[in-house]
Amino acid sequence: MAMAFQDLALHLQNTSTHLQLVSGSLTSLAAAPPPPLGAPQWALDMQNLLRHEQKWDSHILKILHHNSDISQREQAEWNVARILNSSCDQDGEPLTALPLPIPRIAVPAIPPAPALGAAANLPPPFAPPPIVVPGPHALFPADKGAIRTLTAVTLATLFTAYNWPGQNVGGVGNQRRVFAHHIGVTL
Numbered sequence: 063m064a065m066a067f068q069d070l071a072l073h074l075q076n077t078s079t080h081l082q083l084v085s086g087s088l089t090s091l092a093a094a095p096p097p098p099l100g101a102p103q104w105a106l107d108m109q110n111l112l113r114h115e116q117k118w119d120s121h122i123l124k125i126l127h128h129n130s131d132i133s134q135r136e137q138a139e140w141n142v143a144r145i146l147n148s149s150c151d152q153d154g155e156p157l158t159a160l161p162l163p164i165p166r167i168a169v170p171a172i173p174p175a176p177a178l179g180a181a182a183n184l185p186p187p188f189a190p191p192p193i194v195v196p197g198p199h200a201l202f203p204a205d206k207g208a209i210r211t212l213t214a215v216t217l218a219t220l221f222t223a224y225n226w227p228g229q230n231v232g233g234v235g236n237q238r239r240v241f242a243h244h245i246g247v248t249l
Contacts, residue, residue: 115175156205209242
């Protein structure tokens with residue numbers, strides 16, 4: 063019985079050593095050049111799986127980073143307009159219109175890993191498009207006094223276009239105050 067335990071302990075030690083070697087191999091395989099022709103199929107499959115995961119993760123991170131840049135640019139544009147609008151005291155003073163939200167790039171779903179023996183399913187190269195700031199909404203009020211004449215329908219359209227909350231705050235007067243707050247104006 064003692065001999066069986068010694069054999070089991072030796073087997074477990076060998077298995078642990080092999081698992082450490084495989085773990086180190088997987089890490090180095092991710093950065094390794096392609097296996098030579100005639101390499102075992104399992105090595106090709108493992109490399110395709112790792113390339114698939116790394117390339118898609120990198121692709122999605124690039125898209126998320128670009129969308130973050132868009133958000134920063136959008137907030138900067140809106141903050142400048144809000145600061146300029148905060149100095150409007152009289153009803154006839156012109157407002158600085160806030161540009162519409164800048165469209166984001168949709169984050170794709172990661173496709174399933176390649177089947178055994180199949181080629182890697184890699185994402186297309188990502189070339190971030192230039193960030194173009196759109197103009198304001200056509201219904202954006204021209205001056206401070208025009209905010210007082212906005213209808214519920216116009217306000218709902220503007221809240222939706224700018225992705226702002228506030229269209230369900232009560233009457234039209236409250237909606238006008240919420241809209242004015244969003245653009246930096248005090249009514």
